[in-house]
Amino acid sequence: MSDHALPDTLPAWLARLETTHPVGIDLGLERVAEVARRMGLLEAPLCERVITVAGTNGKGSTVAMLEALARAHGLSTAAYTSPHLLRYNERLRLDSQEADDATLIAGFEAVELARWEGEPVSLTYFEVGTLGALWVIARGQVDLAILEVGLGGRLDAVNVIHPDVAVITTVAQDHAAFLGTDLQGIGREKAGILRAGRPAVLGSTMLPASVRQVATELGADVHALGEAFRREGEGPGWRFSSFWVQTPVTDLPDPGLPLDNAATALQALTLVGIELDPPACRRALAGVELPGRMQWLGQWCLDVGHNPHAANYLATRLAARPCTGRTYGLLGMLADKDADGVISALAPVVDVWVPASLAGERARSADDLAERLALHGGEVGYRGSSPVDAAEWLAARLLPEDRVLVCGSFFTVAEVLEWRLAMSQATDQTAGEDKVIEGAR
Structure with missing residues (x-):
């Protein structure tokens, strides 16, 4: 390990992470996967069920609604998102509660120990945070982990984990310096989180054709909005129907977040084996909160x-x-x-x-x-x-x-x-x- 003493406070750790890699964003999985392997994160499933969420817009709201819905159905959860608004602790929630400083520091220390085992590996701020969060989640034995993918998809640090269900919310132009301006190309990058033979939930009817093309080439099990599942109505009283739900879930409240994302969350939850309980769905969507989104x-x-x-x-x-x-x-x-x-x-x-x-x-x-x-x-x-x-x-x-x-x-x-x-x-x-x-x- 490095001879430098490790920080003992979260602010000190974050200050250190901001300066330890030559660039802030360095897309690629080789370095992250190597450290994840050393940490034992690739030897077994992260937890009982894992859902990853990628897309240009709507990731945060989809994660928040998945978390609320899962909790309402009695599941223990871990949710990893980025970036944060006021506190770094917002990025990792365990059973809907922000992780405390000590928990986050333990994750950072585990990453630091692993990256110095053998040939040292340099990691970005985001990569260390992601691996640290995954290490915490793996030790928490939760029922469901919900992981928000960063700006890319295929080369994002979160993508070292193989999900049970992968969600793509929307594809639009953003982060042009890293992803370019070609929507078909951006769609292919986002679709990099999909896995062969596993459910892929496509949460928009306006996705570029490249997303479906990648899913088909991989042999992913596609569940698309407007096809395998539907959202009917606007505002309070909307309904969700799906080939996987025997009876549509009706009279749903408006969560104040995009309803397509709400329907996408419901579909993803069914695909990890949860039988939807209509009253629980209504309670969850009525009470979901997400700072900074409407x-x-x-x-x-x-x-x-x-x-x-x-x-x-x-x-x-x-x-x-x-x-x-x-x-x-x-x-x-x-x-x-x-x-x-x-x-x-x-x-x-x-x-x-x-x-x-x-x-x-x-x-x-x-x-x-x-x-x-x-x-x-x-x-x-x-x-x-x-x-x-x-x-x-x-x-x-x-x-x-x-x-x-x-x-x-x-x-x-x-x-x-x-x-x-x-x-x-x-x-x-x-x-x-x-x-x-x-x-x-």
């Missing part, structure tokens, strides 16, 4: 959507929920994202834009966004030096009938969410102090 905090709607496909979904949801005041769009994006496509999709539902600058090498400035917004005919009310600066400007001017959409990046939503939570805590503390003073009079 998350309403009073007048504020927070969503991490950062590509045109996600923006179109946001526009549809906002149009279905009209307000009597003005809709403000607080937009902060990275430079490698399709800002014009996002702006074009959201323009019909946003009255006033408040672009915000993000920090870091990949950041896009508020001025750049403002210029693009002007080209699209958008009204720019203010240019924020940061998402919080933009949020504070808005908070001072919002009328009760107005609303704000915060979107464009995980970074944008994370900063505004943290600011909102701090504001709420300060308000609660002030209210508590007022009550103490009032009681002392």
